[in-house]
Structure formats: structure tokens, C-alpha cells
Amino acid sequence: MKLATLDITLFSVYVIALIGIAWWVSREKAGHEKDTNDYFLAGSSLPWWAIGASLIAANISAEQIIGMSGSGYQIGLAIASYEWMAAITLIIVGKYFLPIFLKHKIYTMPQFLEQRYDHRVRKVMAVFWLGVYIFVNLTAVLWLGALAINTIAGVDMVYGMIFLGVFSLAYSLYGGLKAVALTDIIQVVLLIFGGLFLSWTALNLISDGQGPIQGFIDITNQLPEKFDMILAKDNPHYVDLPGISVLIGGMWIMNLSYWGFNQYIIQRTLAAKSVQEAQKGIAFAAFLKLLMPLIVVLPGIAAVLLVPDLAKPDQAYPSLMTMMPVGLKGVIFAALVAAIVSSLASMTNSVSTIFTMDLYKDKRPDESQHHYVKVGRIASFTALIIAMVAAKPLLGQFDQAFQYIQEFTGFFTPGICALFVLGMFWKKTTANGGLVAAVGSFVFSLVLRQFWPELPFIDRVGLVFLLCVVLAIVTSLAEKNGINENAVDLNDIEFKTTSGFNVASIAVVCLLIAFYTVWW
Numbered sequence: 170m171k172l173a174t175l176d177i178t179l180f181s182v183y184v185i186a187l188i189g190i191a192w193w194v195s196r197e198k199a200g201h202e203k204d205t206n207d208y209f210l211a212g213s214s215l216p217w218w219a220i221g222a223s224l225i226a227a228n229i230s231a232e233q234i235i236g237m238s239g240s241g242y243q244i245g246l247a248i249a250s251y252e253w254m255a256a257i258t259l260i261i262v263g264k265y266f267l268p269i270f271l272k273h274k275i276y277t278m279p280q281f282l283e284q285r286y287d288h289r290v291r292k293v294m295a296v297f298w299l300g301v302y303i304f305v306n307l308t309a310v311l312w313l314g315a316l317a318i319n320t321i322a323g324v325d326m327v328y329g330m331i332f333l334g335v336f337s338l339a340y341s342l343y344g345g346l347k348a349v350a351l352t353d354i355i356q357v358v359l360l361i362f363g364g365l366f367l368s369w370t371a372l373n374l375i376s377d378g379q380g381p382i383q384g385f386i387d388i389t390n391q392l393p394e395k396f397d398m399i400l401a402k403d404n405p406h407y408v409d410l411p412g413i414s415v416l417i418g419g420m421w422i423m424n425l426s427y428w429g430f431n432q433y434i435i436q437r438t439l440a441a442k443s444v445q446e447a448q449k450g451i452a453f454a455a456f457l458k459l460l461m462p463l464i465v466v467l468p469g470i471a472a473v474l475l476v477p478d479l480a481k482p483d484q485a486y487p488s489l490m491t492m493m494p495v496g497l498k499g500v501i502f503a504a505l506v507a508a509i510v511s512s513l514a515s516m517t518n519s520v521s522t523i524f525t526m527d528l529y530k531d532k533r534p535d536e537s538q539h540h541y542v543k544v545g546r547i548a549s550f551t552a553l554i555i556a557m558v559a560a561k562p563l564l565g566q567f568d569q570a571f572q573y574i575q576e577f578t579g580f581f582t583p584g585i586c587a588l589f590v591l592g593m594f595w596k597k598t599t600a601n602g603g604l605v606a607a608v609g610s611f612v613f614s615l616v617l618r619q620f621w622p623e624l625p626f627i628d629r630v631g632l633v634f635l636l637c638v639v640l641a642i643v644t645s646l647a648e649k650n651g652i653n654e655n656a657v658d659l660n661d662i663e664f665k666t667t668s669g670f671n672v673a674s675i676a677v678v679c680l681l682i683a684f685y686t687v688w689w
Contacts, residue, residue, distance in 0.1 A: 172322050176499030183359070183503040187352055188340045194351045195344025204538035208345035208545060209276055209522040210440040219350045220450025223437040223515070224259075225457045226353035229360060230512030234465050234505060235313040239482035241469025244406045245395030246688060249462035250415050251424075253681055256458040258424035260674045263451035266429045268662050269593055271444050278432050278589075279527040285592045285655050286600035293604065294588075295527035297581070298432060299552075302520050305577055306433070307513065307556035308563050313483065314509035315560075320487030321502055330560060333509055334553045341514035342546050349514045350437050356507040357457070363504025364464030366497060371471035371489055388471060395470045398688040411625035416685075419579075419630030426582040430589045433519035445667060452673035459680055513553070520552040521545035579626050583634035584610025591641050596656035602645035606637040613637065 172180070206212055215223075240248040275281045279298070283291035315329030324332070341349050372384030389396055399415065400407050411418075428434055441447035472485035475492065479485060486505075493501055525545045530536075584607040591598040591606070613633045617624060624632075645653075666674075 172499060172502065173495040175496045176502060179496065179499035180503050180506070183507070184336060187355065187507075188336075190355065191340035191344055191348040191352045195348045203345070203542050205276070205526065205541050205545075207347065208542045209518070209526065210436070211345070211347035211350055213440055214347075214442055215350050215437060215440045215446070215450075216442065217446050217449035217453060219354060220437050220441055220447060221453030221457065222357040223350040223353040223511075224434065224450065224454040225461075226356045226360070226508065226511035227349075227434055227437070227515035228255075228512070229461065229465065229508050230310045230314070233461075234364070234508055235317055235483050235486050236309075237465040238469035238472070238486035239484070240409075241395075241466040242472050242479070242485040243469075243482040244400075244409060245392075245397060245470060246462070246466060247398050247400050247406070247410045247415075249466045250398065250410065250420060252458050252461040252465070253684060254416075254420055255424050255428060256455040256677050257681060258421070258428050259451050259455040259458065260677055261425070262429040262435075263448045263670065264664065264666055264674070266593070267438055267447050267451070268444055268664055269657055270435070270439060271441070271447065272662055275439060276526045277523050278430055278435065279523060282588070282592070282603070285657065286598075286603050287655075290588075290600055290603055290607075291527060292531075293607070294585075295523050297607075298523055299520060299528075301578070301581070302433065302516050302523075303552050303556050304559055304563065307516050307520075307552060308560040310509055310512050310516070311553075311556055312560040312563075314506070314513075316483065317487045317490075317505055317509075320484060321490050321498075326561070330557050333506070333513060334557060336506070337510040337513035337517065338550060338553065340510070341518060342549055345542075345545070346436065346440055346518050349511065349518055350440065353511055356511045359500075359504045359507045361457075361460065361464065363501040363507075364468075367489060367493065367501050368463055368467050368471070370493060370497075371468055371475060374492070375471060375474055384471075388474060392470060392473055395473065396688050398685055408623075408625045409627075411628050414625070414628050414631070419583075419627040419632075419634070422586045422630050422634045423579065423582055423627070425590075426578075426586045430585055432523060433515045436515075436519055436522065444663070445670075448666060448670050452670055452677075455673070455677050459677065459684075517549040517552050518545075521548040524548040579630045580611050580614040581607075582610070583614070583630055584608070584637045586634055587637040587641055591638065593657050594659070595642075595645075596652045597645050597650075598641060598656075599645040599648050599650060599653055601648065602641040605644050606641035609637050609640045 237248055237251070270281060273281055273284055275284070279291040279295040282294055311330045311333060314333050315326045318324045318329035318332070319326050340352065369381045372381035372388065374384070375387050376384035399412055400410050402412065438447040438450065441450065468489050469482070469485045472479070472489055476485070476488045479488060490498060490501055490505070522545065525541050525548060529544050530541060587606040588603045592603060610633055613636050614629060617629050617633065
């Protein structure tokens with residue numbers, strides 16, 4: 170199916186406007202040339218609304234919209250735990266992690282690891298993250314984004330990926346993080362209203378024009394099994410979301426690692442004006458996360474009734490888009506592309522930050538600020554090209570790309586989480602202890618997957634995290650060095666939060682309790 174002329178026109182206006190606004194906000198005063206702080210941390214000047222919007226824009230992309238809708242089609246509302254639990258995770262990150270990171274005035278997560286541990290840890294993790302961002306995250310966003318464009322507009326997958334890559338570079342390559350973050354408010358508004366309209370229309374179709382509320386009642390009556398938040402052991406998808414352990418086990422590790430230690434997510438909070446501004450942005454993002462299942466999961470469930478015979482679950486969201494009226498289809502298409510390119514821009518900017526500040530600058534420390542910014546731009550461009558080439562071989566055969574991403578990252582997430590948590594909150598953790606935790610994560614995960622294959626991967630993540638913590642503690646104590654000389658001085662960190670942040674935190678927790686009580 171192809172888009173109508175009106176849809177293409179509306180979409181083209183969006184593309185041109187976004188690029189123009191991005192270049193406008195990226196302009197510099199006469200005589201001022203972008204330095205690394207400007208390019209990689211937006212001059213440490215981001216306001217709370219830009220931080221919150223940019224967190225969501227970086228997070229919600231093709232893998233979330235297409236992938237989670239596919240999982241909603243296949244599994245149901247239970248997959249929304251990734252979104253809803255992320256809300257409370259953000260609150261934890263804002264209160265306990267951000268004050269530490271901002272106190273250390275870092276550009277990157279590997280930089281913090283060098284300050285806390287040593288140079289080896291920084292290099293190992295920098296190389297690891299570059300590999301993951303390019304060969305897992307970027308490839309997933311490009312492939313699923315191209316799949317959506319192919320389904321909706323009939324554009325060949327290769328040309329779809331090229332368009333997405335060129336579009337993201339066009340508005341982010343010059344301005345860096347500032348261009349990305351300050352335009353993300355536009356992206357998020359478009360994403361939310363476009364996504365909500367698609368959900369509204371789908372529910373209205375299910376109710377035969379009786380309205381979305383009646384449509385929601387109908388869908389819950391016709392598909393009650395799709396609204397179980399806690400899956401029973403006899404559920405065929407229990408292995409993906411293993412019952413109550415979703416709330417108390419490995420999903421916490423997945424979320425803490427993603428929202429707390431993931432460069433392309435945390436980078437916009439490192440660019441905040443202050444800790445308080447960053448925390449306000451975090452709270453804003455937490456409320457937006459509570460809304461996301463309406464946009465990324467509910468359409469997949471609705472598709473079970475509207476397009477029941479899909480070849481692959483990941484076709485659910487694009488198939489629903491083809492049912493939207495002319496004109497509005499162009500707006501929703503723009504919303505989907507907005508989510509995709511904002512994530513691409515965020516990821517490539519983080520790749521360039523890690524490559525430039527953690528690897529390149531170490532080898533050539535005496536270059537000019539202009540030189541480092543230029544290297545960062547080259548790194549962004551190169552990363553996208555590599556991801557385009559690798560996308561089909563890596564993701565072309567998977568039915569549910571979101572589950573593939575979780576499964577892959579689950580091999581390394583427990584060790585990363587142990588590395589950071591112990592590094593921040595246990596003063597005796599040594600560099601060797603941190604390294605064996607990071608490496609042990611892969612080894613433990615591989616052994617458990619091989620010899621205990623029936624263990625759900627979320628449970629495996631939780632178990633491996635505990636094993637990594639024990640291994641790091643044993644290794645650190647065996648060195649008999651006492652308190653590490655690079656340990657974080659928690660007495661020097663201000664963990665007290667504002668009353669506004671505290672009220673927002675309580676509201677998020679209460680809403681989550683209500684959601685799980687209703688759909689237990």
C-alpha cells in the first residue's frame with residue numbers, strides 16, 4: 170500500500186521543518202566554535218522539559234513501537250511491564266544514580282568507570298558498548314523502521330534504511346546532542362498524539378463506531394487472556410515473562426542497566442543545567458512511560474481482532490497504520506518516523522561520544538576541540554553505514570525483534586549492573602572485581618542457557634546478577650586492599666530531593682499499584 174499525496178505532503182513538511190529547526194537551535198554566536206561540551210553535552214544547558222522529552226524520544230523507537238506492538242499481538246498486556254516498571258526505575262535513577270554521575274562531571278559512562286576503577290575497565294566497556302550500539306541497537310532501529318516504511322509506503326527495505334540514516338544525520342550531525350534534545354520535544358508530541366490517535370481509531374473500529382471506550386470493553390471481553398499482567402506457568406509465553414518474578418527479579422536489573430548506565434539514555438541527563446533540573450526531567454519522563462503502553466502495546470492487542478492472520482507479529486503496528494484515513498495516516502507515519510530518527514540520532518551521538526572521548530582522545534590527547542568534534546561527526550556517519558550493512562543478516566529472520574534484543578542484552582546486563590552498583594555503593598570493590606563481574610556475566614549466562622534452557626531469561630538475568638555480585642565481592646576481598654582509593658565518597662553526594670520530585674515519585678508508585686491491581 171502506498172501513501173496518498175496528502176499524506177506524503179504532510180510527511181514532507183514534517184521532515185523539512187524538523188531539519189530546519191534542528192539547524193536553527195544548533196547555531197552558534199558569532200566567533201564561537203563548537204567544543205566537545207557543546208557537541209556531546211549540549212553545553213550543559215538542557216532544561217527539564219528537553220531532558221524528559223529526549224529520554225522518551227531516545228527510548229521509544231522502532232524496537233519499541235514495532236517490536237512491543239508485535240509482542241502485544243503475541244503475548245498481550247504483560248509486555249507492558251517493561252514500560253511501567255521503567256517508570257519507577259527512572260525515579261530510582263534520578264534520586265540515587267544521577268547525583269553521583271553529575272558530581273563526577275563526566276561525558277561518558279566509561280569515563281566514570283575509569284574514575285572509579287582504572288583505565289582497563291574504561292577501555293573494555295567502551296569497546297563493548299560501541300559493539301552493542303552499532304550491531305544491536307542501531308541495526309534493530311534501522312531494520313524495524315525500514316520494515317514499517319516498507320509495509321506502509323511500499324518502499325524497498327534498503328532504501329528505507331538509507332532514508333532513515335540520511336534523515337537522522339541531516340538534523341543531528343551538525344548540532345550534536347543539542348540539536349537532538351531540543352527537537353525531541355517536537356518528536357515526542359508528535360509521537361504521543363499520533364500514537365494515541367491510532368489506538369483511538371483501532372478501538373473505534375473494534376466497537377463498530379461506538380467509540381474507543383466501548384472498543385476497549387469489547388477487546389477485554391473478547392481477548393481476556395491478553396490482559397493478564399502476571400502470566401501463569403501454563404501460559405505459552407511464561408518463558409518470556411515468568412509470572413511474579415517479573416516484578417521482583419531480573420527485569421529490575423534490565424531496567425536499572427538500561428536507564429541508569431546506558432550512554433545514549435543517560436547522556437541527556439549529564440547535559441542538565443543542574444541535578445534538580447535533571448531530576449525534574451526524569452520525573453517528567455516517568456509519567457510519559459506510564460502512558461506508553463497505550464501507544465506501543467494496545468495497538469498490537471487490537472490487531473489480533475482487526476488483522477488476525479499476520480505472517481509475523483511485528484507486522485501488527487504497520488498493518489494498523491494502513492487502515493487509517495488519508496491525511497491522518499501521514500501524521501501517524503510522521504510520528505513513527507519521528508520516533509525512529511530521534512533514537513538513531515541519540516545512538517549515533519553516543520557512539521561518537523564514546524569513540525571520541527574514551528578511545529580517540531586517549532591516543533591523541535593534544536588535538537583541538539574542533540578536531541574532536543570533527544572526529545565525532547565522522548564516527549556518527551561511520552556507525553550508521555556499518556549498521557545498515559549488518560541489519561538484514563542480524564535481524565532479518567526474527568519474528569519478535571524486541572524479544573531478541575532483550576535476550577541478547579540479557580547476557581551482559583547483569584555484569585554491567587553489578588559493575589556500576591558495587592562501584593557506586595561498595596567502597597571495597599576493586600578494578601579486578603569489577604572486570605570479573607563484567608566478564609562473568611557472559612560466562613554465567615551462557616552456561617545457564619546451555620544447561621538450564623527452561624529457565625526464563627528474565628530469571629536468568631536476576632540469578633546471573635547475584636552470581637556476578639558474589640564473584641566481584643570475593644575477588645575484591647581476596648585482594649585485601651581495604652577501601653579502594655577511587656571509591657565514591659557518598660558523604661560528599663547530595664541525595665536529598667525536592668518536594669516536587671518526592672510527590673511525583675509517590676504518584677508514579679500509586680499509579681503502578683493501581684495498574685497491576687486492575688490487571689493482575
